[in-house]
Amino acid sequence: MTSNLHVHSGDPAVHRVAAEQVNFPRPLKGSASQHLVVTMMADYWREYTGWLPSRLIVALAGALGISASAASTALSRLAGRGVLEQSNAGRTSRYRFTPEAQARLDVGVGQVSGFGSEDRRWDRMWTVMAFTVPESSREVRDLLRSRLKWLGFAPLYGAVWVSAWDTVQDLEDSCRHLGVDNYAIFRTPEEELRGRPLIEAWDLDELRGQYAPFIDAYRGKAQTLDAQRLSGEEAFRLRTEVMDAWRAFPWEDPGLPPDLLPHDFPLFEARRIFVTLYNSLMEGAASYAEETVARLAPELAGENRAFRLKG
Secondary structure, eight states, X not given: OOOOOOOOOOOHHHHHHHHHXXXXXXXXXXXXXXXXXXXHHHXXXXXXXXXXXXHHHHHHHHHTTOOHHHHHHHHHHHHHTTSEEEEEETTEEEEEEOHHHHHHHHHHHHHHHHTTOXXXXXXXXXXXXXXXXXXXXXXXXXXXXXXXXXXXOEEEETTEEEESSOOHHHHHHHHHHHTOOSEEEEEEEGGGOOSSOGGGGSOHHHHHHTXXXXXXXXXXXXXXXXXXXXXHHHHHHHHXXXXXXXXXXXXXXXXXXXXXXXXXXXXXXXXXXXHHHHHHTHHHHHHHHHHHHHHHOGGGTTOOOOOOOOO
């Protein structure tokens, strides 16, 4: 099965917004097969445009605790979602990310890997959007709300959404693509606001609570990690698992500026743990992936591109 979603316009905004419509499986707190397969493929072959034989993907998924049948089912379903496209070479099935999925991953990887960084500077400006979408267009309204949430917005009052970041161009592109024209977007300085503080659009206690399981699960591993003593397979599994867990957070947390958060907000500790594990395990994990390639798909030697996060 191949994806039937293709973009022919040369407008970068059209490519970006169309990429948003790719039906990626939403990250869950408990990793499912599809999420892990996407995480693993994006970690090592996001920029590769050639085909990956299914036997290679299934073997690497086995190192993540996914059975061969579950991995095959995950690949088929990801193709059905438009995340992967599939081709046959003789008796061999092959997969790769669709162009639209690659475009979304290019954006998503930057958002996920930079999420929680204390280096991002806030200009002390808020972006506010008010909109009306009729009840007869409920699907469009839901898509717009989903897009707003991904961009870091939250509803302050009904159809009035706020964000601490400048995303005006992305909002306009999304509205144009969805056919939403009854809206207003403006930016306002923090010091000129009156009335209810905009930070109250978020429940900080709820946001805080989502990091406890991650910190409990991985703090000890980060503190005692000796990457040299782990096998390549163990490094590969742990590195994929920690990325898969981490990439769920931007779905629920808007990534508010550090200026607006308490100094002990657990996101920052969680990020330090994440970066320590992900970077320390890179060499062993990439070597394991390359060894598996040499055994099952030698024509792909040297194509895996594991990357290192900035602290």
